[in-house]
Amino acid sequence: xxxxxxxxxxxxxxxxxxxxxxxxxxxxxxxxxxxxxxxxxxxxxxxxxxxxxxxxxxxxxxxxxxxxxxxxxxxxxxxxxxxxxxxxxxxxxxxxxxxxxxxxxxxxxxxxxxxxxxxxxxxxxxxxxxxxxxxxxxxxxxxxxxxxxxxxxxxxxxxxxxxxxxxxxxxxxxxxxxxxxxxxxxxxxxxxxxxxxxxxxxxxxxxxxxxxxxxxxxxxxxxxxxxxxxxxxxxxxxxxxxxxxxxxxxxxxxxxxxxxxxxxxxxxxxxxxxxxxxxxxxxxxxxxxxxxxxxxxxxxxxxxxxxxxxxxxxxxxxxxxxxxxxxxxxxxxxxxxxxxxxxxxxxxxxxxxxxxxxxxxxxxxxxxxxxxxxxxxxxxxxxxxxxxxxxxxxxxxxxxxxxxxxxxxxxxxxxxxxxxxxxxxxxxxxxxxxxxxxxxxxxxxxxxxxxxxxxxxxxxxxxxxxxxxxxxxxxxxxxx
Amino acid sequence: xxxxxxxxxxxxxxxxxxxxxxxxxxxxxxxxxxxxxxxxxxxxxxxxxxxxxxxxxxxxxxxxxxxxxxxxxxxxxxxxxxxxxxxxxxxxxxxxxxxxxxxxxxxxxxxxxxxxxxxxxxxxxxxxxxxxxxxxxxxxxxxxxxxxxxxxxxxxxxxxxxxxxxxxxxxxxxxxxxxxxxxxxxxxxxxxxxxxxxxxxxxxxxxxxxxxxxxxxxxxxxxxxxxxxxxxxxxxxxxxxxxxxxxxxxxxxxxxxxxxxxxxxxxxxxxxxxxxxxxxxxxxxxxxxxxxxxxxxxxxxxxxxxxxxxxxxxxxxxxxxxxxxxxxxxxxxxxxxxxxxxxxxxxxxxxxxxxxxxxxxxxxxxxxxxx
Numbered sequence: 001x002x003x004x005x006x007x008x009x010x011x012x013x014x015x016x017x018x019x020x021x022x023x024x025x026x027x028x029x030x031x032x033x034x035x036x037x038x039x040x041x042x043x044x045x046x047x048x049x050x051x052x053x054x055x056x057x058x059x060x061x062x063x064x065x066x067x068x069x070x071x072x073x074x075x076x077x078x079x080x081x082x083x084x085x086x087x088x089x090x091x092x093x094x095x096x097x098x099x100x101x102x103x104x105x106x107x108x109x110x111x112x113x114x115x116x117x118x119x120x121x122x123x124x125x126x127x128x129x130x131x132x133x134x135x136x137x138x139x140x141x142x143x144x145x146x147x148x149x150x151x152x153x154x155x156x157x158x159x160x161x162x163x164x165x166x167x168x169x170x171x172x173x174x175x176x177x178x179x180x181x182x183x184x185x186x187x188x189x190x191x192x193x194x195x196x197x198x199x200x201x202x203x204x205x206x207x208x209x210x211x212x213x214x215x216x217x218x219x220x221x222x223x224x225x226x227x228x229x230x231x232x233x234x235x236x237x238x239x240x241x242x243x244x245x246x247x248x249x250x251x252x253x254x255x256x257x258x259x260x261x262x263x264x265x266x267x268x269x270x271x272x273x274x275x276x277x278x279x280x281x282x283x284x285x286x287x288x289x290x291x292x293x294x295x296x297x298x299x300x301x302x303x304x305x306x307x308x309x310x311x312x313x314x315x316x317x318x319x320x321x322x323x324x325x326x327x328x329x330x331x332x333x334x335x336x337x338x339x340x341x342x343x344x345x346x347x348x349x350x351x352x353x354x355x356x357x358x359x360x361x362x363x364x365x366x367x368x369x370x371x372x373x374x375x376x377x378x379x380x381x382x383x384x385x386x387x388x389x390x391x392x393x394x395x396x397x398x399x400x401x402x403x404x405x406x407x408x409x410x411x412x413x414x415x416x417x418x419x420x421x422x423x424x425x426x427x428x429x430x431x432x433x434x435x436x437x438x439x440x441x442x443x444x445x446x447x448x449x450x451x452x453x454x455x456x457x458x459x460x461x462x463x464x465x466x467x468x469x470x471x472x473x474x475x476x477x478x479x480x
Numbered sequence: 481x482x483x484x485x486x487x488x489x490x491x492x493x494x495x496x497x498x499x500x501x502x503x504x505x506x507x508x509x510x511x512x513x514x515x516x517x518x519x520x521x522x523x524x525x526x527x528x529x530x531x532x533x534x535x536x537x538x539x540x541x542x543x544x545x546x547x548x549x550x551x552x553x554x555x556x557x558x559x560x561x562x563x564x565x566x567x568x569x570x571x572x573x574x575x576x577x578x579x580x581x582x583x584x585x586x587x588x589x590x591x592x593x594x595x596x597x598x599x600x601x602x603x604x605x606x607x608x609x610x611x612x613x614x615x616x617x618x619x620x621x622x623x624x625x626x627x628x629x630x631x632x633x634x635x636x637x638x639x640x641x642x643x644x645x646x647x648x649x650x651x652x653x654x655x656x657x658x659x660x661x662x663x664x665x666x667x668x669x670x671x672x673x674x675x676x677x678x679x680x681x682x683x684x685x686x687x688x689x690x691x692x693x694x695x696x697x698x699x700x701x702x703x704x705x706x707x708x709x710x711x712x713x714x715x716x717x718x719x720x721x722x723x724x725x726x727x728x729x730x731x732x733x734x735x736x737x738x739x740x741x742x743x744x745x746x747x748x749x750x751x752x753x754x755x756x757x758x759x760x761x762x763x764x765x766x767x768x769x770x771x772x773x774x775x776x777x778x779x780x781x782x783x784x785x786x787x788x789x790x791x792x793x794x795x796x797x798x799x800x801x802x803x804x805x806x807x808x809x810x811x812x813x814x815x816x817x818x819x820x821x822x823x824x825x826x827x828x829x830x831x832x833x834x835x836x837x838x839x840x841x842x843x844x845x846x847x848x849x850x851x
Contacts, residue, residue, distance in 0.1 A: 082572035089571045096573045306483065320829040322789035325821065328807050332817040336500045337493040417589040423796065431592050438599065448600040455588045455596065462587035 009065050011072075018076070021065030028059030029097065036102045056094055063090040122443060134446040135453050138437050142430055142453070145273015151265065154202070155276050158195040165191060189287045196280065202266045215242035269347040270426070275457065277429040281351060282416045288355035289415070290408075293362025298392065300367055311363070318360035326353050327424040350422050358415045365407035369400035402476045409469030413462055430454050497818065504815075510823075512814050513538070519809050521800045523716050534810055541805035542827060548722050548801065549788045549831075555727035556787060557780075560734025567739045578735070586732035591793055593729055598721035598797045605717075608699060608707040619697060623708070625715040626697040633691035641684035642677070649673045718799035722791065730787045734780055741776035742768065773846055781839035785832050792828070802827060 009017045032055045034040040041051065063084050071077060083093040114129025117136070125131035135142070144152050165188060169180050190213070219239040226234045272280070299311030318326070330353035331346075338344070373396060381391040401408075420431040428436060434450040437443060501508060513535040520530050524540040525547060566578035585593070605622045619626040632638065649672075656667040685691075697709035745768050753767040754760075794801040795808060802824060811820045 082570070085570060089569075089574070093571060093573045096577050310486070317829065320832040321825045322792040322803075322828055324792045324795060324803055325807065325825050325828060328803070329821050329825070332811065333821040336497050336818055339496050339499075413587075420589050420591040421793070423591075431589070431595065435595065435599075447603065448596075451592060451596040451600050454592055458589055458592060459584070459587045463583065466587070 009068050011068055011070070014068060014071055017065045017068060018071075018073075021062045023062070024058045024065065025062030028055040028057075028062060028094070029101070031055045031058070032098050032101050036105050055098065056091070059094045059097075060087075060090055063094070125446075130449050130452070131446050132449065134437075134443055134449050138433075138443070138450075141274060141437060142433050142450075143274045144276055145428055145433055146271040147267060147273065147276075148265075148271070151202075151267060154199045158199045159276070159279065162192055162195060185291070189284075192283065192287075200267070200272070200280075201269065211243055211246040215239050215246055218242055269345055272347065273428040274433050275430045277422075277427065278416070278419050281347075281354065281419050281422065281429070284351045285354045285358060285415055286412055288351070289358040289362050289411075292355060292359035294366055294397070296359060296363040297366035297370060300363065301370060315360045315363050318357050319364065323354070323357055323418055323421055324424055326357050327421060329353070331425040346425055347427060350425055350427060354415065354418065354422075358411060358418075361411045361414070362408060365404050365411055366400065368407065369402075369404035370396065372403055373400055405469060405473045405476065409466065409472075413465055416462060416465070417458070430457065506815060508818065510819055512816055512819070517810065517813070519813065521805055522798075523719065523800055534814070537810055538802070538806050538823070541800060541802035544799070544805075545788075545791055545794075545801040546831075548719060548726070548794065548799070549791050551719075551723045552726035552730065552787050552791065553784055555723065556730040556734055556783070559727060559731035560780075560783075561738055563731060563735035564738025565742070567735060568742055582732045582735055585728050590725060590729045590790055591796060593725040594721060594793055594797055597725050598718065602717045602721055608709060619709060621709075622717065623714075624717045625720055626709045627713050627715070628694040628696045629713045631693045631695055638681060638684050641680045645676045645680040648676050648680075652676075716799070718794070718797050721797060722794050722799050726787055726790060729790075730783050733783045733786075737776050737779040737783065738772075740779075741772040741774075744775045745771050770846070774843075777839065777843050777846070781836060781843075784835055784839070788831055788835065789828060 009021075064087070066076065067080055067084050067090070068076070069080075071080075084090050110129050112129075114127040115132055116124045116127055116129065117132050118124055119133050120137055121133075122131075124133055140149060140152070144155060147155065168183065172180055194213075216239055219235070219242055222238070223231065223234060296311045296314055299307050300315065302308050302311070327350065330349045334349060334353075335344075377395060377399065378391065381395040386395065419429055422429060423432040423435070431454055434447075434454055438447045438450060514533050516531060517534045517537045518530045519537070521528055521537065521540050523544065525543045526536075526540060528536055528540045563578045563581060566574050567582070569575050569578075603622065605620060608619070608621045608623055618628070652667075652672055653669055656669045659665050659667060697714070700708055749767055749771065750763055753763040758766065791801060792803045795804040798804060807820055807824045811817060814820070
């Protein structure tokens with residue numbers, strides 16, 4: 001048997017080193033494992049300090065022994081390459097393995113083993129684990145806020161309907177594909193607004209806004225039959241006339257009284273809340289901030305100095321201030337600038353403020369995409385005789401937007417993560433509801449469960465969004 | 481056309497504001513800043529109580545905002561760089577661990593994290609009387625972190641010694657560079673620098689008459705069940721929760737910037753550097769990092785700005801920052817919405833512009849000098 005140099009493991013004594021090293025490593029891991037899962041201390045007889053570090057030392061020596069280059073054993077080579085390249089890496093790997101082993105039992109016991117799921121009162125929560133009963137009891141509040149229990153089907157119905165209408169794009173045939181943009185940019189937001197207004201809020205069926213929509217749709221349909229010579233004047237005059245006619249002559253007061261749907265009670269926006277409010281706010285801000293941001297991105301590159309400076313001022317202002325002060329402004333300062341008898345709902349003010357704020361970020365992202373396009377694209381489009389709008393709509397924006405998908409996704413993610421800030425104006429979405437529930441005298445002391453619950457929900461939403469944006473990016477990636 | 485529209489819109493808003501203020505009996509003006517504020521602030525870096533002016537309250541809030549931003553930026557940068565480099569590690573476990581950290585912390589709203597640390601995690605800390613000492617000198621309790629205060633004698637001499645050490649290091653670095661350029665000799669600059677920065681202050685202790693003593697916080701009983709620590713420096717739990725969550729959250733973004741920066745350097749650069757005989761450390765220091773920094777700095781600046789702006793979330797856990805002290809309490813008391821909100825926004829705007837100007841200057845300094 002050749003002499004073995006223990007300070008320098010090499011291939012000639014492969015088996016000796018392999019068995020010795022694996023054994024030491026295994027002992028080290030086993031010690032930590034027993035200690036953390038069964039509270040056994042194998043090395044208790046050693047002095048405290050040594051006992052504490054022994055697994056690390058054993059594991060380190062073990063890994064040192066099995067660090068043999070080109071051993072010929074595939075698994076060993078893989079292992080060395082991935083977690084055991086040098087002494088420093090070996091120690092870090094060991095530490096991470098030990099941290100994982102150490103942290104599994106307390107997390108498991110808090111989440112599942114010692115947690116209480118059953119029951120519907122605080123009395124069942126006597127264990128050391130989490131009290132999921134608390135979440136169960138407060139679930140409706142976390143999801144719907146102060147919305148009356150009996151009316152919550154309205155929120156569910158609206159969300160399901162909107163989700164179905166939103167997925168139309170997946171089932172559209174090629175023939176309708178070219179109308180999809182129009183659908184998503186113009187029609188879908190309108191439908192969404194109507195759903196929210198009629199169902200969730202329970203607003204009157206006949207109101208100024210619906211006259212406007214009816215007038216617009218009617219005039220567009222009739223507009224198809226008007227010769228193009230008169231179209232401009234037609235659209236200048238007819239929609240407004242129709243609106244006035246509808247409002248003051250056709251649907252007069254008695255008819256409005258008759259036409260009111262009885263079933264839906266008015267639920268004011270102050271009572272909305274929970275996760276559904278998070279969705280509503282994110283949805284509308286997402287829809288509004290994109291076109292506004294695009295307009296300002298184009299404005300910042302406009303040839304007119306005034307438009308350019310207004311755009312720069314707008315973008316830099318919103319980007320320079322925190323959202324919380326913007327919401328403060330919308331709550332206390334904005335009403336001062338409006339006529340005294342003019343009242344805008346709290347939620348609407350909030351949505352406007354967040355949309356403008358995020359629009360500035362979207363504008364900068366889109367500007368990045370516009371700047372990344374080579375000059376040749378602009379010149380080629382112009383040489384084909386395209387005007388400013390045609391050039392941007394058909395040539396520049398499709399390419400620029402494709403480039404900035406990750407940036408826009410990040411902005412939208414930031415938007416979703418910013419929605420809890422609306423607590424400033426007194427609207428309580430899920431985090432706000434958690435803070436409210438936490439102060440309920442019957443349910444004191446379960447803050448941790450609530451925050452973990454909300455964190456999981458937000459994490460799933462944001463992670464799904466980021467993965468989706470990654471897929472989108474891959475899908476629209478074109479070789480340039 | 482556009483000009484007229486803009487003027488009309490502004491005129492409309494101004495007119496409305498005037499009418500509204502007349503109706504409510506408020507007059508416009510910044511005179512209230514010198515009035516007595518008559519409210520108290522929990523935690524302030526400068527001397528402040530109710531008898532001071534609103535302007536003083538504004539300063540207190542501003543300083544608290546800057547304090548938490550600076551702490552957050554420092555911790556977030558250190559953590560972010562470590563995690564960013566760890567994500568590029570060939571070690572599978574480290575790599576995944578860093579990735580897990582980044583994905584976990586950046587997908588949870590910051591406000592939720594602040595609430596979690598403040599209301600859930602820090603509330604689980606022991607009461608002052610039950611707290612165990614960390615290293616025998618610091619106490620982490622539910623009422624905050626108590627650390628010893630430094631008490632200096634002849635602090636200015638110590639300060640001068642550090643300044644002298646820094647000047648000496650700069651001179652030596654300059655000389656070493658010159659020496660290397662002219663004669664090709666290398667000097668162990670790092671060792672000399674470390675030596676200088678330790679030895680010069682040490683000398684000031686030995687012969688300069690500098691004395692340093694610690695004031696360790698001591699437990700004091702106020703009532704039968706109420707205890708408090710006296711002496712030392714106390715950091716309120718609001719500050720700890722805020723700084724912790726801000727830096728943990730921002731560090732994930734900085735880590736991604738660092739990773740993108742280092743990945744942005746072509747493999748050829750590293751290979752070329754290795755082929756002319758540079759050691760791996762030299763490759764990182766002389767070739768990769770100078771180029772990577774150019775990619776890293778602009779997005780990192782944005783993250784610093786975000787951190788500063790996000791520090792305004794302090795209002796949610798009652799850390800007395802600018803928003804809480806000024807746009808909260810002072811606004812409630814005076815009712816001067818337009819003035820106070822505009823001052824607050826203008827302050828944040830100036831802070832943002834200051835940080836971005838500084839980082840632009842730094843970015844220009846390290847940018848490629850194109851001929």
